[in-house]
Amino acid sequence: MKSRKNKNAGNQEKEPLSRKEQVVDTLKLPKDLLLGASIVTLTGNREAWIENYRGIVEYSDTFVLLQGKACQIGILGKELSIDYYTNEDMKITGYIECVRYE
Amino acid sequence: MEAFFHSLRGYVRIRVWGYSPERFINLCANRDILLWDIENHGAYYTMCISLAGFWQLRPITAKTKTRAAILQRYGLPFFLPRVKKRGIFLAGLAGCLLFLYLMSHYIWTIEIEGNTALTTDLLLTYLEENRIAQGTKKSALDIEALEKGIRRRFPIVTWTSARLEGTKLVIQIRENDRSAPQIEEAVKSGMDLEAERGGRIVRMVTRSGVPLVKIGDEVEAGQVLVSGAVPVYGEDAAVREYMFCQADADIYLEYPLRYTERIPTVCRYKTYSGDKKTVPYLQICGVELRMPFGKPDFERSDCVVSVKQAQVFGGLTLPFCYGSYCYREYSMSEKTYTKDQMLTLCEEKLAHVMETLEEKGVQILQKDVKIEKGSRYYVMEADFTVVEKTGKTVPGKIKDPPVREESKDTGSGSG
Numbered sequence: 001m002k003s004r005k006n007k008n009a010g011n012q013e014k015e016p017l018s019r020k021e022q023v024v025d026t027l028k029l030p031k032d033l034l035l036g037a038s039i040v041t042l043t044g045n046r047e048a049w050i051e052n053y054r055g056i057v058e059y060s061d062t063f064v065l066l067q068g069k070a071c072q073i074g075i076l077g078k079e080l081s082i083d084y085y086t087n088e089d090m091k092i093t094g095y096i097e098c099v100r101y102e
Numbered sequence: 103m104e105a106f107f108h109s110l111r112g113y114v115r116i117r118v119w120g121y122s123p124e125r126f127i128n129l130c131a132n133r134d135i136l137l138w139d140i141e142n143h144g145a146y147y148t149m150c151i152s153l154a155g156f157w158q159l160r161p162i163t164a165k166t167k168t169r170a171a172i173l174q175r176y177g178l179p180f181f182l183p184r185v186k187k188r189g190i191f192l193a194g195l196a197g198c199l200l201f202l203y204l205m206s207h208y209i210w211t212i213e214i215e216g217n218t219a220l221t222t223d224l225l226l227t228y229l230e231e232n233r234i235a236q237g238t239k240k241s242a243l244d245i246e247a248l249e250k251g252i253r254r255r256f257p258i259v260t261w262t263s264a265r266l267e268g269t270k271l272v273i274q275i276r277e278n279d280r281s282a283p284q285i286e287e288a289v290k291s292g293m294d295l296e297a298e299r300g301g302r303i304v305r306m307v308t309r310s311g312v313p314l315v316k317i318g319d320e321v322e323a324g325q326v327l328v329s330g331a332v333p334v335y336g337e338d339a340a341v342r343e344y345m346f347c348q349a350d351a352d353i354y355l356e357y358p359l360r361y362t363e364r365i366p367t368v369c370r371y372k373t374y375s376g377d378k379k380t381v382p383y384l385q386i387c388g389v390e391l392r393m394p395f396g397k398p399d400f401e402r403s404d405c406v407v408s409v410k411q412a413q414v415f416g417g418l419t420l421p422f423c424y425g426s427y428c429y430r431e432y433s434m435s436e437k438t439y440t441k442d443q444m445l446t447l448c449e450e451k452l453a454h455v456m457e458t459l460e461e462k463g464v465q466i467l468q469k470d471v472k473i474e475k476g477s478r479y480y481v482m483e484a485d486f487t488v489v490e491k492t493g494k495t496v497p498g499k500i501k502d503p504p505v506r507e508e509s510k511d512t513g514s515g516s517g
Contacts, residue, residue: 055128061142082140082149087131 036069040099048075048092048099056085064092065102074100112153112177115139119146120168129162130155153179202414209238210419211270211411219277220256228255236421237387240266248273269419292330292346292498297321301357304489311349327353327493331500344500355492356467361455361484365447368478369437372404377431383409385423392427400431439480448473448482455484465489 017025024031031037032052039051050066050073057072058065059082064075080094118126123146130137135155141148151159159170185192212229214222229235232251234243249262252275261276295311300322303315311328315321328349336342379398384391409425439447448471456466468487473480 055131056124059124059127059140059142059147060144081142082127082137084136084138085127085131085140086136087134 038066038068038070038073040073042096042099045077045096046093048096049089050092051089053090061094066090072102074098074102076100108150108152109177112175112179113150114153114156114172114176115148115150115174116156116170117146117148117173118168118170120163120166122166123147123168126162126166126168126170129166130159133158133162135159148173153177205420206269207240208421209234209240209243209266209269209271210236210421212236213270213272215272215274217275217277219258220275225252225256225273225275228252234271240269243271291500292332292344293348293495294326294330294498295328295349295351295353295493296496297323297325297327297353297355298492298494299323299355299357301355301492303327303353304356305354306351307353308349308351310347311351313351315353321355326499327351329500330498346498348495351493352491353493354489356487356489359486359488361482361486363448363451363482363484364479365439365444365451365482366479367439367444367475369439370434371437372432373435375431375433379429381427381429383407383423383425383427385409387421398429398431400429402433403429403431405429444480445473448480451482452484459486459488463491 021035023029024035032039036052038053041049041051043049052069053073054067054069056064057067059080061080062076062078064080064082066073066075075092075096076098077094077096080092080096083091083093120126127137127140127147127149130151135151135158137149137151137155139148139150156170156172162168163170212226212235214225217225226235228251229248232248234248243266245264245266248264252262252264252273253259258277259275260278263274265272292311301320303317303319303321306313306315306317308328311330312332313328315325315327321327328351330347330349331344332347333341334343334345377398377400379400381393381397406428407425408428409423412420412422412424414420452471456469459466466486466488470485472483474483
């Protein structure tokens with residue numbers, strides 16, 4: 001009984017994968033296409049290249065908040081500017097201090 | 103490249119402010135309007151937008167309750183109307199471009215690479231004979247015929263390649279170490295290796311041919327060291343015939359070398375006053391244009407000429423050379439060397455000689471240097487013992503096969 005309790009506690013800590021996620025994971029399909037996961041590519045702390053997002057929620061020179069398909073992506077830093085912005089991808093330059101998923 | 107296309111189509115830098123600038127940016131992206139260099143300035147945003155995109159902004163600004171104002175205009179669509187009024191400038195620009203376009207149809211520089219035995223002047227003269235010179239039309243040039251012509255005219259050239267780089271004709275050639283008659287000679291009677299100078303052989307490795315000397319032998323200049331005629335012996339141990347080849351060997355000679363240098367005790371040298379005069383120089387299509395009034399009236403002067411070929415877009419050479427003549431005034435001064443100065447000078451000269459010898463592949467085994475003071479000269483005598491590679495390829499001395507008497511005997515025996 002004791003061991004069963006422990007097992008349940010472990011399951012609560014780790015969030016179970018959804019059916020779709022399990023299929024994508026098993027078949028090793030691209031997650032960005034099927035799950036709409038955002039791709040964030042960082043080059044040092046000076047450049048961030050982001051794909052798969054819905055739009056900008058907030059933008060100041062210290063914080064950029066983007067709406068992804070599953071979650072929001074926050075980029076904190078200094079002197080942040082958007083090098084270019086299209087429907088597909090965008091590039092943020094500046095001194096990036098933190099990337100946060102909300 | 104992207105910036106060039108933006109400039110070609112025209113773009114504006116705008117300031118956006120109002121209720122929801124972020125939504126304004128999102129809507130622009132959704133309608134495929136490219137925005138770049140987006141910056142936040144607190145109360146307002148600045149960004150670049152293409153001219154075509156700017157005309158589509160009205161519904162977006164209305165929807166997002168923002169306002170957009172142009173800060174700056176960039177690109178060709180804004181530049182052209184401004185210069186439209188300046189007809190002469192436009193005509194000049196068009197004329198310049200036309201001139202460049204027309205000039206790009208001609209050859210303005212000829213570069214020859216890879217020639218050692220054939221001089222560049224010789225090749226240029228050959229090209230001129232074939233009507234290829236500065237100012238020849240590119241379309242009149244038949245590259246294949248030119249390559250073939252060079253190979254035919256100069257048998258020493260084994261490979262040639264000609265190509266056009268903008269207005270530059272580049273000819274690359276590769277020369278054979280031996281000319282065609284020499285190769286024929288090698289096949290007929292072989293090539294011997296002979297000593298270029300006298301000395302004692304200290305090292306020797308023969309790769310082909312018959313060595314006629316051995317390590318420790320004293321040889322004289324012109325003596326055959328390795329023969330290109332390899333004898334084939336018959337059953338009676340007599341030479342039946344010769345097989346000819348090109349003798350090949352590494353032979354090192356040890357010999358004494360004397361170097362003498364007379365250095366005058368009094369040295370005359372130029373003292374520059376610091377006065378300079380620079381005269382501009384221009385050369386158009388080979389004709390030199392120098393300013394008639396520019397030459398200075400210095401009593402003694404030397405001249406440094408610097409010339410540059412006019413080039414545009416990296417490889418497009420134009421038929422202009424420009425530069426300057428720099429006249430520098432000087433006076434002659436005399437100085438008598440002290441003993442220490444003379445010793446330093448001798449050491450420098452000796453070091454230079456040794457460096458030159460080593461560059462030539464000469465190994466110095468021993469050196470003995472004497473410096474004697476004369477009335478007007480210091481005489482430095484350096485006796486070196488050096489080791490140098492030798493072996494000059496010459497046509498073989500054995501040409502005729504030996505007379506075979508045995509054939510007669512065999513004939514009579516059988517008869």
